[in-house]
Amino acid sequence: MTQQKTGILLVNLGTPDAPTPAAVKRYLRQFLSDRRVVDTPRWLWWPLLRGVILPVRSPRVAKLYQSVWMEEGSPLMVYSKRQAQALQAQLPDTPVALGMSYGQPAMSDAVDSLLAQGVEHLIVLPLYPQYSCSTVAAVWDELARILATKRSIPAVSFIRDYADDTQYISALVGKVKASFAEFGEPELLLLSYHGIPQRYASQGDTYPQRCRDTTRALVSALGIAPEKVMMTYQSRFGREPWLTPYTDETLKELGKKGVKNIQVMCPGFAADCLETLEEVAVQNREIFLEAGGETYHYIPALNDDASHIAMMSALTAHYR
Known part of the structure; x- marks a missing residue:
């Protein structure tokens, strides 16, 4: 053959x-x-x-x-x-x-x-x-x-x-550990995924479950306490409800509650782009700092690592 x-x-x-x-x-x-x-x-x-x-x-x-x-x-x-x-x-x-x-x-x-x-x-x-x-x-x-x-x-x-491929999770772990080594371990690691309308999920889109699968596998592989990791959704558009919790609103609340040191990763993005480099790394940083936070670091995407x-x-x- x-x-x-x-x-x-x-x-x-x-x-x-x-x-x-x-x-x-x-x-x-x-x-x-x-x-x-x-x-x-x-x-x-x-x-x-x-x-x-x-x-x-x-x-x-x-x-x-x-x-x-x-x-x-x-x-x-x-x-x-x-x-x-x-x-x-x-x-x-x-x-x-x-x-x-x-x-x-x-x-x-x-x-x-x-x-x-x-x-x-x-x-x-x-x-x-x-x-x-x-x-x-x-x-x-x-x-x-x-x-x-x-x-x-x-x-x-x-x-x-x-979403839960072993080498993909291992690559994410490498980025997180490198960031922790450079900036110290934060109070909270925020995993921000791109949002979709809640209606899509209600109609059968498995996206939220696959995001949870990634989060679960990453937390397990990192070996850090689950309460030190949060999962949110960013980049909503239009007026209908999207997946929650929203990243920007969560960061504002965390700042108000006295959380001072956060690192943010976007595991759903294979390459850095406008949503990660401008929305997450710049806009969301400003939201967190203005709400009372003190230290905010964005962990880059896997890109061409x-x-x-x-x-x-x-x-x-x-x-x-």
């Missing part, structure tokens, strides 16, 4: 091409038009999105992107490219391509690149440790749309998530 040529498709959310209102508007239009992200009826959503949200939010969000933009580009794009390059270096005989759900490089271009290299078996690794319909399922939908245009489709191995790349290699090895 002839061995199939295998390729790896890494997928992350995406990012604007530039920190400008026009580029942000293009990106947000595509992102917020996905029914997996916002499932409001189109007749109601389109006028609101195009007439209010995009014109108002795009200039404001562009300024936030300007504050975190790196010399090489958007942080999420910079780290995602480094991840793909590092994984390719580890697996020289296995083509690796990077695609984004929204923006560039498009998933369709990444798939075409792999197929052009003779790939017959596609391993898809969405870089979302905890499954959600708004992220991982959106990758599945887009992949199905892409392959629907092909006369011949590859075999597909789709990695749904890796060697332990993270080793995890990706091991995770895809099961399918290669």
Whole structure:
């Protein structure tokens, strides 16, 4: 039996091409038009999105992107490219391509690149440790749309998530211990995950459970008292209830209650981006300090750390 040529498709959310209102508007239009992200009826959503949200939010969000933009580009794009390059270096005989759900490089271009290299078996690794319909399922939908245009489709191995994968947890432990070694052990380690509407969870999205699975495994591996760790949700949008407790409100309450020293980690982000570098590292720090806190440190995402790349290699090895 002839061995199939295998390729790896890494997928992350995406990012604007530039920190400008026009580029942000293009990106947000595509992102917020996905029914997996916002499932409001189109007749109601389109006028609101195009007439209010995009014109108002795009200039404001562009300024936030300007504050975190790196010399090489958007942080999420910079780290995602480094991840793909590092994984390719580890697996020289296995083509690796990077695609984004929204923006560039498009998933369709990444798939075409792999197929052009003779790939017959596609391993898809969405870089979302905890499954959600708004992220991982959106990758599945887009992949199905892409392959629907092909006369011949590859075999597909789709990695749904890796919330409690041993090497993923070990990599997180390494980041936490490095931070504790540099800044001392805090009174509280706050684990902040990206939120989703509570309604999605009520309708069957397993995301909150997978976040709890990560938290449980991380606390166990760190060997610290459970009461020294809290789990919250950030980045809510719109007026309907999202998963609670909210990160910003929790930090305000902790500061008021006399908690002085906190370190914050975002285990759901495979690469640092606007939500971690601006919202969590800057805005939430200000909230905590203004409420009475004294010391606040953000623990960076796994990004292109060697332990993270080793995890990706091991995770895809099961399918290669």
